[in-house]
Amino acid sequence: MLQHVDTGSPAPPLTAGELDEAARVIAAVSRQFESKVVGQDRLRQTLLIGLLTGGHVLLESVPGLAKTTAASTLADSIRGSFRRIQCTPDLLPSDIVGTQVYDARDASFTTQLGPVHANIVLLDEINRSSAKTQSAMLEAMQERQTSIGGEVHRLPEPFLVLATQNPIEQEGTYQLPEAQMDRFMLKDVLDYPTPEEEAEVLHRIDRGVYADDASAGPAAGLDQIRGLQAAARRVYLDPAIVRYIVGLTYVTRHAEQYIDPRLAGYIEFGASPRASIAFAAAARAAALLSGRDYVVPEDVKSLAHRVLRHRVILGFEAAADQVPVETVVDALVAAVQTP
Structure with a gap:
């Protein structure tokens, strides 16, 4: 037990x-x-x-x-x-x-x-x-x-x-x-x-x-x-997964260097380090729910919307153009190489 x-x-x-x-x-x-x-x-x-x-x-x-x-x-x-x-x-x-x-x-x-x-x-x-x-x-x-x-x-x-x-x-x-x-x-x-x-x-x-x-x-x-x-x-979190998590959070703060400038222009503020902490803890729990004692990149990717949609802050232009935050998050995730 x-x-x-x-x-x-x-x-x-x-x-x-x-x-x-x-x-x-x-x-x-x-x-x-x-x-x-x-x-x-x-x-x-x-x-x-x-x-x-x-x-x-x-x-x-x-x-x-x-x-x-x-x-x-x-x-x-x-x-x-x-x-x-x-x-x-x-x-x-x-x-x-x-x-x-x-x-x-x-x-x-x-x-x-x-x-x-x-x-x-x-x-x-x-x-x-x-x-x-x-x-x-x-x-x-x-x-x-x-x-x-x-x-x-x-x-x-x-x-x-x-x-x-x-x-x-x-x-x-x-x-x-x-x-x-x-x-x-x-x-x-x-x-x-x-x-x-x-x-x-x-x-x-x-x-x-x-x-x-x-x-x-x-x-x-x-x-x-x-x-x-x-x-x-x-649950085991490999250093490569840690770097992947930190990379996902990092690109939200420097989006103009990684994604379409039009989408990057919608972002007013990127995610804080709480996003990396949330990714790590939630990915461990997601792995355990899947019956594994180690985290895989798919655990992290599956949480991207839930971890980032309230932390990546978009400006009023995004609302005017009807661009949801999930679209921006998907572009940010695609910009980071999967380990």
């Missing part, structure tokens, strides 16, 4: 037994996820990568594409706690992190922890909350703790935040600053299901799959997830 070990020395490579155990746990969690979420295979991979790396996910989609179902199902499958926070303009930081409540009976204060103190937190429509509230949430994500009345409260482990943005109905929203978006490891964009997938959803509703009493029970425990996190950190 995978054990969660935290030592200061270099971690040894994964054994065959540990790799088999990781594959078994991942398969069990994936099966339970797929029992309720139809299609959305990339979303499943994105959430599992976030869970295995301790990173957080920014998700953009229109309403009704099973984001809440996906997050709650993942929490149920690992015996973790789940909280959903609906962001509104009047949401306060204390509504997220918690507050102190005065008890008149004995003239004392008691601490009430906020909904961020959960293993998986769905922050729905984060762009509808004020900048102050967004900052409080992002600080909790970064520091893995909250401070209430001068007392520090650690957040549970594992801890995953899935923040969503609605690309429609932008009136009354507060766009996330680029520097704050950079704190999310991955940004994924969901599309509508196929007709076949949508029909399958209706069939599952008729069969009662989504009823409250239809849960199959947890597929794994939190200790096993912590073991997977430790295993992901031990």
Whole structure:
């Protein structure tokens, strides 16, 4: 069984037994996820990568594409706690992190922890909350703790935040600053299901799959997830892959030297070193999800959109010419030689 070990020395490579155990746990969690979420295979991979790396996910989609179902199902499958926070303009930081409540009976204060103190937190429509509230949430994500009345409260482990943005109905929203978006490891964009997938959803509703009493029970425990996190950190990352990752990030900052000047002109700012850190951690997790104890270039390439689409900042000319950031990212990836 995978054990969660935290030592200061270099971690040894994964054994065959540990790799088999990781594959078994991942398969069990994936099966339970797929029992309720139809299609959305990339979303499943994105959430599992976030869970295995301790990173957080920014998700953009229109309403009704099973984001809440996906997050709650993942929490149920690992015996973790789940909280959903609906962001509104009047949401306060204390509504997220918690507050102190005065008890008149004995003239004392008691601490009430906020909904961020959960293993998986769905922050729905984060762009509808004020900048102050967004900052409080992002600080909790970064520091893995909250401070209430001068007392520090650690957040549970594992801890995953899935923040969503609605690309429609932008009136009354507060766009996330680029520097704050950079704190999310991955940004994924969901599309509508196929007709076949949508029909399958209706069939599952008729069969009662989504009823409250239809849960199959947890597929794994939190200790096993912590073991997977430790295993992901031990996946081998070759120096050639490291150079490839750094090269991908480098060309975003010097695009005019590597890609079509017309596309390069759309870029205002390239990716920060957080992009390289995200590539390395996420590629290790992606390799483990594929049953390997080593990273291959395809692991990195498959993550390019999710790692870079919110870090490569395009100017207004790109919006005017209707050039999506993914087009620019594809050109940047093509410009870097694959090891």
